Amino acid sequence: MQEPLLRIRNLAKQYRRGEQDIPVLTDITLDIMPGDFLALMGPSGSGKSTLLNCIAGIDQADAGEILFRGEDLTQLTESELAAWRSQHVGFIFQFYNLIPVLTAQENVELPLLLTDLSARERRDHAVAALAAVGLADRLDHYPGQLSGGQQQRVAIARAVVADPDLLVADEPTGDLDRASAEEVLTLMERLNAELGKTIVMVTHDPKAAERARKLIHLDKGELWADTAAARAGAREAEPHAAPQTPGP
Amino acid sequence: MAVPLSYSWRNLARRRLTTALTAGGMALVVFVFAATLMLAEGLRQTLVATGSPHNAILLRKGSETEVQSGIERWAAGIVQTSPEIAPGQDGLPLVARELLVLIGLPKKGKATIANVPVRGVEAASLGLRSSFRLVRGRLPRPGSTEVLIGAAVARGFAEVDVGQALQFAQARWPIVGVFDTAGSGFGSEVWGDVEVLMQAFRRQAFSTVVLRLRDDAALDSLQARLAADPRLQVDVFRETAFYEKQSEMMATFLRVLGVSLTVIFSVGAMIGAMITMYSAVATRIAEIGALRALGFGRGEILLAFLLEALLLGLLGGAAGLLAASLLTQFTFSTTNFQTFSELAFTFRLTPGIASLCLGFAACMGAVGGLLPAVRAARLSIVEALRGA
Ligand SMILES: Nc1ncnc2c1ncn2[C@@H]1O[C@H](COP(=O)(O)OP(=O)(O)OP(=O)(O)O)[C@@H](O)[C@H]1O
Ligand SMILES: [Mg+2]
Numbered sequence: 001m002q003e004p005l006l007r008i009r010n011l012a013k014q015y016r017r018g019e020q021d022i023p024v025l026t027d028i029t030l031d032i033m034p035g036d037f038l039a040l041m042g043p044s045g046s047g048k049s050t051l052l053n054c055i056a057g058i059d060q061a062d063a064g065e066i067l068f069r070g071e072d073l074t075q076l077t078e079s080e081l082a083a084w085r086s087q088h089v090g091f092i093f094q095f096y097n098l099i100p101v102l103t104a105q106e107n108v109e110l111p112l113l114l115t116d117l118s119a120r121e122r123r124d125h126a127v128a129a130l131a132a133v134g135l136a137d138r139l140d141h142y143p144g145q146l147s148g149g150q151q152q153r154v155a156i157a158r159a160v161v162a163d164p165d166l167l168v169a170d171e172p173t174g175d176l177d178r179a180s181a182e183e184v185l186t187l188m189e190r191l192n193a194e195l196g197k198t199i200v201m202v203t204h205d206p207k208a209a210e211r212a213r214k215l216i217h218l219d220k221g222e223l224w225a226d227t228a229a230a231r232a233g234a235r236e237a238e239p240h241a242a243p244q245t246p247g248p
Numbered sequence: 249m250a251v252p253l254s255y256s257w258r259n260l261a262r263r264r265l266t267t268a269l270t271a272g273g274m275a276l277v278v279f280v281f282a283a284t285l286m287l288a289e290g291l292r293q294t295l296v297a298t299g300s301p302h303n304a305i306l307l308r309k310g311s312e313t314e315v316q317s318g319i320e321r322w323a324a325g326i327v328q329t330s331p332e333i334a335p336g337q338d339g340l341p342l343v344a345r346e347l348l349v350l351i352g353l354p355k356k357g358k359a360t361i362a363n364v365p366v367r368g369v370e371a372a373s374l375g376l377r378s379s380f381r382l383v384r385g386r387l388p389r390p391g392s393t394e395v396l397i398g399a400a401v402a403r404g405f406a407e408v409d410v411g412q413a414l415q416f417a418q419a420r421w422p423i424v425g426v427f428d429t430a431g432s433g434f435g436s437e438v439w440g441d442v443e444v445l446m447q448a449f450r451r452q453a454f455s456t457v458v459l460r461l462r463d464d465a466a467l468d469s470l471q472a473r474l475a476a477d478p479r480l481q482v483d484v485f486r487e488t489a490f491y492e493k494q495s496e497m498m499a500t501f502l503r504v505l506g507v508s509l510t511v512i513f514s515v516g517a518m519i520g521a522m523i524t525m526y527s528a529v530a531t532r533i534a535e536i537g538a539l540r541a542l543g544f545g546r547g548e549i550l551l552a553f554l555l556e557a558l559l560l561g562l563l564g565g566a567a568g569l570l571a572a573s574l575l576t577q578f579t580f581s582t583t584n585f586q587t588f589s590e591l592a593f594t595f596r597l598t599p600g601i602a603s604l605c606l607g608f609a610a611c612m613g614a615v616g617g618l619l620p621a622v623r624a625a626r627l628s629i630v631e632a633l634r635g636a
Contacts, residue, residue: 058541058629079545086543093633097538101258113252114543158542 003069004031005165005198006055011064013050024050025061026221034165037192037199039212046218048202049170055200056089056168057081086114090159090197092169092188096151098143104130104154105139111162129157133187149180156187160197167191169201173208185211250548251539256556259528260563267560270524274564274612275571277513282572282605284506286595287580288499294593295495298433299487302334303376304467306457306474309481313494314348315365318453321345323480330473332466333459336375342460344372347442349449351416356406364401366416367434368442368454376458377429385410385425393444395421398435399428403579414438417448431594433491458487514612517564521616525557529624536624537632546625553621554614561613565606572605573597 011028014021024047032038032055040048053059054066057073058081066073068088076084090111091097098107108126117125130136133153143151152172159167169188173181189211191197201212209215217224260267299305306327307317319327324345336342347368352361367373371390374380388394397408408414414421421440429435442454461467471484485493529536536549575595 053630056541058633082540082543082545085541091538091541093538095534097534097633099255099535099538101255101262102252106252106254110539111542113250 002033005034005036005069006030006032007065007067008032008055009065009067011051011054011061011066013047013054013059013061013063023221025054028064028221028223030216030223032198032200034198035192035196037189037211037213038201039209039215040200040202040218041204041206041209041215042218044204047221048218051218052168052170052200052202056091056166057085083114086111086162088164088166090162090164090167092152092155092159092167092172094171094174096143096148096155096175098151098154098158100143103140103142104135104146104157107143107154108157108161111158115162125161126157129161130154132160133157147180148176149183152176152180152184153187156184156191160191160195165198167197167199169199171202171204173203173205181205181208251544251552253555256552256559259532259556260559263528266524266527267563270520271560271564271567273520274514274517274561274609275568277510277517277612278565278568278605278609279571280513281506281510281608282569282597282601283575283595284502284509285601285604286572286575286597287593288502288506289598289601290593290596291502292492292495292499293596294431295433295491296488297379297431298429299489299491300376300378301486301488302461303487304332304459304461304470305485305487305490306459306482307455307485307490309483311483314346314455315350317348317455319345319455319457319482320453323482324454324457326477326480327457327459327474327482330459330470332462332470332473334462334466336372336460340372342372342375344370344376344458345442345454346370346373346456346458347445347449347451348455349445349451351414351438353401353405353408353414356404362405364405364438365436366395366438366440366445368445369439370442373439373458376460377432377434379428379430379432380434381428381430383426383428385423388424388441391441391444393419393421393440393448394424395438395440396425396427397423398437398439399426400435400579401438402426404436417445419448510608514608518612518616521557521560521613522619524560525553525617525620526623528556529553529620532624533627533632534635536627537629537634540627540629540632550621550625553624554617557613557617557621558610559613560617561609561611562606564613565609568609569597569602569605 008028008030011025012023013025014023016022028051040052042048050059054061061074064074073081073084099110102110105123105126108129109122112122112125127136127139130139133156135150135153135157138146138150143154146154172188173184176184185208188199188201192199201208203209306319307314308319311317328341328343333341333343349366350363351366353364354360355362383399388396395414402409408423410423410425412423414423427439461470467484467486474480474482474484539549576597579594
């Protein structure tokens, strides 16, 4: 039996709103194997983003542990976590989150600034990553000069350029038209199949979820396995699929 | 490695208008700051250039200015025989007894009268001022009422030029020449024969004795010898030191004025920078979140925004300095507070003043940007990514 890349044990998180404690995650236990491509679905407000953020080391749980190759992330300090993220995690966001004043190539080089690669190596890596997502001819374009789909591909190049083990994607196709979404999903499939990247993807889109190897359903802070019931639940969840962030 | 400098720089370039307006505010402050420092420096240099390091000047003990000073004829006679005095080209000791009095002259184009120093000089006086140069006309005949006027007097006062005459001390003083002394304070004076002027103003005493020192050690020995002479009550200064001290009070006044004005204005400019940077942070919250997620630390975010504010300050500083440097093209005149006479001078920009101004501007930027940068650095990653 292979070691899981991530072992999540009894993870819990809640927000305090006034007098009330609002549980977001209750007792999540989950193993993510190397090479997994996981789709995380569930109704709005069910805690998908929160779980993903905890896994990616940008949010803290209140209880439980997250073991990355045996190392407990919940025990790391903020700067240790930052260093861990820069080595092991690639981020793909719904709204791409590219830096508008940097060119595609400079955006992709950003994660490499945290390594000790030389300027030349950084450039070569960035160019190769952009070529891999089919944007070799857009190196000097600024994000504003690219379409949404192209921007998301730059973001994917940025996510993989430092060769992380884990890719996290929060609704990566949520802001894209169908054709661009297909492109992005194909790219993620290839990263998973050809480069063996472990991917955790939050999505509202059943079509996107189908591209994953596994599906997990999150509802009311609890996980449901990849069963027919979960798939059915996912379909039900679709009507209110519009991304929204309830205010505090 | 930190967030690249181009990130900070290009963000400034991107919001061109706000950057220009904010930098413009700081430029204004730096302009005022630079201008007063340049004014103080210009006055200082003009007055210091008036003296020569090889000359000594004698005044009555305790008198701060030449106008207050008085040295009796017999006392000057004692000084004139000092062995510390270097010989001139004619082989005689290079020493001059001089008189300084003030007269009023109408200014050019204005109805106001300004004080002009009239210096009574001897033949040796010209030799003691090595920068002395006759620009126009000729030298006065010794023992006559003919006078020379400094170049700044010729420029700044009405109806004074070669061929015309000055009217003071119940006499007519024909102007026979215009002289220049390389931008020093002498250029704001009128020079005439010392003995004739003494008679006209009914003075018994000279104002000062100026002499050329034989060598570097001569000043100390002259000071010691004259101090030991019970007949004499004189102070001996190196000429440069004397004129530098003359400039001190005015320069200090200007600096205090400049610094207080600047401090008041800079508060406004810093608030401007702060508002600009707060809005810069607010519009870039999501990208701050992304940078943090990628692994950049709070310190690196803080630095990037501080740097941006600092560059903003430097931009303003450079613009203000550039504007202030144009002032060096003009000659101004002001009242010398020591003698209440007119003194012509130019604004002087030194590397010291330039770096002080740029440093000050960078500080204004950094201080204004500090709180916004701290805010950017304190954001939680998750909230920032949400674009809170
Ligand atoms: N800072 C916060 N303060 C209070 N409540 C919060 C905060 N952040 C999230 N929540 C709550 O936690 C719950 C889960 O939020 P989360 O963003 O993880 O949901 P989600 O499943 O990603 O939803 P969506 O599909 O709309 O993106 C929501 O009910 C939300 O209101
Ligand atoms: Mg979400």
